[in-house]
Amino acid sequence: MPMETPESTPDHASAPVNRSLSPEQKRRFLSDMLRIRRFEQAALKQYSGGKMGGFLHLYIGQESVAIGTVSLMGPNDHVITAYRDHGHALAVGMGMNECMAELFGKATGCSKGKGGSMHYFAPDKNYWGGHGIVAGQTPLGLGLAYGLKYKGLKGAALCFMGDGAVNQGCFYESLNLASLWSLPVIYIIENNHYSMGTSLNRSSAFKSCLAERAEGFAIDWDLCNGEDIYTVRAKTQEAIERAHQNSRPTVLEIETYRYYGHSVADAKHKVYRSEEEIERYKQNHDPIQRWKKQLLGEGVLTEAQYDEIDIAAQQEAEASVQFAESSPLPSEASILEDVYYEVDHGTAAGTTGRHFFNN
Amino acid sequence: MPLITYREALRHALSEEIQRDENVVILGEEVAEYDGAYKVTEGLWKKFGDKRVVDTPISEAAFIGMGIGASMLGLRPVMELMFWSFATVAWDQIVNNAGFVRYMSGGLINCPIVIRGPANGGTNVGATHSHTPENMLANIPGLKVVCPATAYDAKGLMKTAIRDNDPVMFMENTLLYGEKWEVPDEEYLIPLGVADLKREGSDVSLIAHGRAALTCLKAAEILAAEHGIQADVLDLRSIRPLDEEAILRTVRKTHRAVLVEENKPFCGVDAQISSILMEKAFDELDAPVLRVSAIDAPAFYSPKIEVKQLPRPEDIVPKVLSLFS
Numbered sequence: 282m283p284m285e286t287p288e289s290t291p292d293h294a295s296a297p298v299n300r301s302l303s304p305e306q307k308r309r310f311l312s313d314m315l316r317i318r319r320f321e322q323a324a325l326k327q328y329s330g331g332k333m334g335g336f337l338h339l340y341i342g343q344e345s346v347a348i349g350t351v352s353l354m355g356p357n358d359h360v361i362t363a364y365r366d367h368g369h370a371l372a373v374g375m376g377m378n379e380c381m382a383e384l385f386g387k388a389t390g391c392s393k394g395k396g397g398s399m400h401y402f403a404p405d406k407n408y409w410g411g412h413g414i415v416a417g418q419t420p421l422g423l424g425l426a427y428g429l430k431y432k433g434l435k436g437a438a439l440c441f442m443g444d445g446a447v448n449q450g451c452f453y454e455s456l457n458l459a460s461l462w463s464l465p466v467i468y469i470i471e472n473n474h475y476s477m478g479t480s481l482n483r484s485s486a487f488k489s490c491l492a493e494r495a496e497g498f499a500i501d502w503d504l505c506n507g508e509d510i511y512t513v514r515a516k517t518q519e520a521i522e523r524a525h526q527n528s529r530p531t532v533l534e535i536e537t538y539r540y541y542g543h544s545v546a547d548a549k550h551k552v553y554r555s556e557e558e559i560e561r562y563k564q565n566h567d568p569i570q571r572w573k574k575q576l577l578g579e580g581v582l583t584e585a586q587y588d589e590i591d592i593a594a595q596q597e598a599e600a601s602v603q604f605a606e607s608s609p610l611p612s613e614a615s616i617l618e619d620v621y622y623e624v625d626h627g628t629a630a631g632t633t634g635r636h637f638f639n640n
Numbered sequence: 641m642p643l644i645t646y647r648e649a650l651r652h653a654l655s656e657e658i659q660r661d662e663n664v665v666i667l668g669e670e671v672a673e674y675d676g677a678y679k680v681t682e683g684l685w686k687k688f689g690d691k692r693v694v695d696t697p698i699s700e701a702a703f704i705g706m707g708i709g710a711s712m713l714g715l716r717p718v719m720e721l722m723f724w725s726f727a728t729v730a731w732d733q734i735v736n737n738a739g740f741v742r743y744m745s746g747g748l749i750n751c752p753i754v755i756r757g758p759a760n761g762g763t764n765v766g767a768t769h770s771h772t773p774e775n776m777l778a779n780i781p782g783l784k785v786v787c788p789a790t791a792y793d794a795k796g797l798m799k800t801a802i803r804d805n806d807p808v809m810f811m812e813n814t815l816l817y818g819e820k821w822e823v824p825d826e827e828y829l830i831p832l833g834v835a836d837l838k839r840e841g842s843d844v845s846l847i848a849h850g851r852a853a854l855t856c857l858k859a860a861e862i863l864a865a866e867h868g869i870q871a872d873v874l875d876l877r878s879i880r881p882l883d884e885e886a887i888l889r890t891v892r893k894t895h896r897a898v899l900v901e902e903n904k905p906f907c908g909v910d911a912q913i914s915s916i917l918m919e920k921a922f923d924e925l926d927a928p929v930l931r932v933s934a935i936d937a938p939a940f941y942s943p944k945i946e947v948k949q950l951p952r953p954e955d956i957v958p959k960v961l962s963l964f965s
Contacts, residue, residue, distance in 0.1 A: 361709075393746035402745035409712060410745065417732050420702045424709015431665065431691070431715060438709075451732070454702030461697065619747035620781050622805040630804055634833015634881030637781070638912065640919060 296515035298353065304581035308590065310352065310510050311576060314344040314569050315594040317368045320377050323598035324367070324384055328545055332606075333384045335397050340368035342540040345568030346471050347372040349513030350439060350535075353521055354407065357429060357436025361409040361422045363443060364399035365471075365539075373408040375401065377601035387608035394611040395619065415476075416442060416449030419468065423455045426466035430528060437524035438466045439517075445476025447491050448484065456498045456532070465524035467517070468495075470534040471507070477543040478553040492534035500530050507537035508568045509575075538562045641822040647680045649791035649823050650756075650812065653798035654718060655684060656827065658692050661716060664802060667694045667707060668720025668757075677722045678758065678817055700726050704755065705733035708807075711753040712741065716802055724759035724811055725771040738807040739782040754801045756810035759787075760851060761902060761939045762950050763814055770939035772903045774849070777809045778880040779907075784808045784832060785879040787850040791821035793877055796830030804832065813851050833881030837890065841870030844960050845890040847913060848900040849876040852951055856900050859956035869960060879909055887913060888921055895926040896963045902950050905933035927963040932956050 293299065321339050328337045340347070343365075351360060351372035362369045370380055375391060383390030384398055391401050401411040409425060412418035422440025429436040446452060447470060459466050470491055474481045485491060495502035501523060505516040513535060520531035540559060542550030551559070576582035623631030644652070657664050670677045672685035672695040685693040696703040700721065707717035721727055727734060738751050761770035778785040784806055788794040794812065801808035838853060839860050846856040853875035860871040872890045876883065891897050897917060899910035910931050917929050932951045940946040 359713075391746065392744055392748075395746050396744040400744040402741075402748050404712070404745070404748050409709075409749070410741070412737075414732055414736050417705075417736055420705020420733055421709035421712070421737060423702065424706040424711070425713055427706055428710040428713030428715050431710065432713075451701040451705060454699040455706070457697065457699065458702050458706060619743050619745075621784075622742060622747075622750045622752075625747060626805075630800075630832060633831045634878060635884045636833075636881045638882075 293509065293511040293515040296511070296518065298514050298518040299511045307576055307579070307581055308586065310348050311569070311572055311582070311587070312590045312594065313348045313372060314572065315591050316377070316597065317344045317347065317371050318569060319591070319594040319598040320371060320380065320601065321367055323602050324381065325541070325545060327384070327602055333386065336364070336544040336546060337384070337398050338365040338544045339539065339541040340365050342562065342567070343471060343473060343507065343537040344368055345510050345513055345572065346469070346507045346535050346537050349510040350469060350517045353514060353517055354439070355436070357434045358521065359407040359409060359425045359429070359436065359438045360441070361418050361425060361438065362411065362441035363415065363418055363446065364411070364413050365443065366399065366401050366411040369441060370401040370403065370408060370411070373403060373406040375403045375406065375408065377597055378604040381601035382605040382608050385605035385608070386610070387605055388611040388615070389604070389608040393615065393619070416446035416452045418442070419446065419449070419452045419455045422466050422468070423459055423464060426459070426464040426530075427462070430464060435525050436465065437521050439469060440466055441469045441471055443476065444470055444472040444474065444481055444491060445484065447494070456495060456500060456530070459530035460498045460500045463528045464530055465528045466530045467520045467524060468530070468532045470532065471537055472534050473537050473539045475539070475543065475554065477547065478549055480553065490534055492532045495532035500532055502532040502534070504534045505536065507535035508566045508571055510568070510572055538566060641824050643820045644791055644823050645818055645820050646791040646794050646812070647678065647817040649795035649821070650680050650798055651682065651684065653795045654681065655687065657799055657802045658684070658688055663714060663716045664718060665692055665694065665715060666718050666720070667696055667703060669696055669698055669722050671695060671720050676720070678814060680817070681720070700730040701733055704730035705737060707753050708733055708737045708741070708751055711751045712749050716752050718754045718756060718802060721755060721757035723769050723771070724757050724773055725769050727755070727773060734777070734783070735780055739780040743782055750805050751807045752805045753807045754810055755807070756798070757812060758814040759811035760813040760815060761934060762946060764941055764943045764946055766941045767938035772934070774809070774811055774879050775903050775907060775909050778909065782807070784881065785811065786832060786877065787811045787879060788877060789816070789850055789853040789875050791819070792823050793830060793836065793875070795823055796828050797832065797877065800829045800832055808832070811850065816851060830877070832878045833883055834877065835883035835886035836875045836877055837872060837886070838875045839871065839873035841872045841894065843869045843871065843894055844896040844898065844963060845872045845874060845894045846898050846900060846956065847874045847876065847887060847890070849879060849909060850902060852900045852902050855951050855953060856956060859953040859960070862953055862957050863960055867961065869964065871960070884916060887916060891917060891921045892924050895924055897925070897929045898932060898956060898959050898963070899929060900932045900951050900956055902934050905931060905936055908933055930959045930963065932959055
């Protein structure tokens with residue numbers, strides 16, 4: 282049975298990083314979360330309609346984590362995540378159009394139809410994917426931090442991972458190097474309590490929480506409730522400051538919950554957990570409803586404004602479906618593009634010797 | 641021209657590239673303070689310091705993956721694997737991340753990393769330390785694979801590999817580290833994808849890569865001295881990209897080919913070469929293409945037996961003679 286985390290304390294709302302927020306910024310977070318939700322609901326509908334292949338791992342229920350953390354990024358802060366990557370992609374500023382088109386496998390997709398749902402990238406927005414192998418991105422996040430430090434830049438690498446990734450070896454190897462070399466990486470464990478169909482208590486041994494495992498590596502760690510943006514931002518800011526000021530890593534575990542299965546293909550997600558549990562989260566812990574209530578209470582949002590924001594998100598999502606639908610498929614010739622930089626650029630290296638071996 | 645060892649040639653290449661490009665950084669187990677498990681990086685840490693030459697813990701999955709991540713940000717890490725055998729614990733990072741990140745991002749990200757180290761049998765260290773994974777890694781579109789046989793080639797190819805914007809898997813050989821060849825003082829580069837005709841003949845083509853190319857040179861001397869057969873010896877140098885033209889050129893000249901490698905036979909590099917010859921030189925061949933590979937079992941420990949597991953001149957000569965019977 283997943284733990285239900287307590288309400289955030291007023292301290293988090295009054296943290297400096299939150300006190301300085303303008304009403305516009307607060308409404309923007311609402312809009313950003315609704316955009317993720319409406320985008321994914323539209324994607325789910327199209328997936329069910331047979332418009333896309335492969336897997337679709339939905340982020341719905343976890344939106345406050347991506348929005349809260351990414352909202353703190355500066356010019357030298359970078360993001361990398363696993364395969365449940367739509368939320369982070371929209372959070373860093375990728376457009377719904379290229380994201381939806383990627384799901385449709387179209388040439389206008391963010392990866393030209395070569396990556397799919399699990400492999401979104403936008404290096405121009407400091408967003409390094411979108412990685413399909415559980416925990417495979419954890420050494421890469423370390424490398425982003427290493428690169429920042431090597432170049433003398435004051436930045437951080439926010440490396441997201443699920444609770445299912447914490448038992449992979451390369452994560453621990455990465456923690457060791459992060460601490461040993463004082464690298465500014467922040468491992469953010471989005472603990473939605475299920476690694477596919479296996480609950481946290483059936484998959485992971487721990488004392489008080491997963492992040493506490495960092496203790497053995499002399500890495501600072503923290504645990505927080507992810508349903509409230511103020512809390513997420515207050516806790517993430519501490520980690521970012523630790524990275525920026527002291528070049529030290531953090532493991533930050535953020536409690537959250539996904540409403541849908543591991544992927545849409547996960548037919549048993551109401552078997553390994555109860556419908557009541559899902560309903561309870563939707564009713565009592567929904568990050569969007571919670572933030573809405575918060576902003577209504579603060580007097581910086583009206584019901585009419587909420588509806589306007591929500592309708593805009595729905596319209597944007599619907600337009601992205603139209604964009605994806607009407608976009609061209611990638612050409613068959615593009616299968617052999619983007620394999621090698623040197624070949625794509627027609628350099629001497631790319632035109633010397635045989636690179637591809639079909640008859 | 642100065643005679644220097646294979647390891648010195650590699651060291652000179654690393655040293656020159658560290659000085660040429662501030663983004664080049666050497667990382668690996670024992671590469672810095674210990675001066676390199678096989679002394680390839682000897683003296684580089686003293687010369688260039690902690691930032692450019694970095695000792696890692698024994699933690700291949702993390703440090704190889706870390707190098708890949710850093711290369712995405714524009715660094716040019718040269719990562720030493722003490723043995724290429726240890727790539728098995730970093731396989732996900734090498735294949736899925738170095739190999740595929742460019743493709744899956746639709747060309748938005750490159751990975752200009754070099755992963756280097758010895759990949760050979762013949763040193764009596766058993767199966768876990770004797771892998772020759774050039775065929776496995778050349779099977780991954782997105783990766784490049786290089787296997788230099790001489791000090792000259794090692795230096796020229798290493799400098800090119802570091803400047804290449806794609807991930808290059810650079811496979812050396814501990815049995816060659818102490819061997820000497822002539823290497824000029826002046827800077828030179830050897831392109832990837834260009835084979836080297838190391839001996840000219842007219843009767844048969846011996847096609848090989850890595851140390852097997854040297855074994856072929858020895859076999860060619862025996863064939864010439866004892867049997868009056870003159871062999872072309874073509875050293876592929878680079879597996880992917882592959883110099884297909886050079887392969888076809890030599891076979892069109894001699895009309896006979898024996899393919900030699902220290903790789904295992906099943907799906908080995910020479911299986912690919914063989915397929916190319918079947919497809920593109922079928923009418924040129926006066927005899928079947930034959931292969932000499934490592935004997936198809938995990939690497940044997942016992943020194944007096946292991947030496948027989950890898951191709952020797954005496955394994956190559958009868959194969960060649962069989963083409964003329």
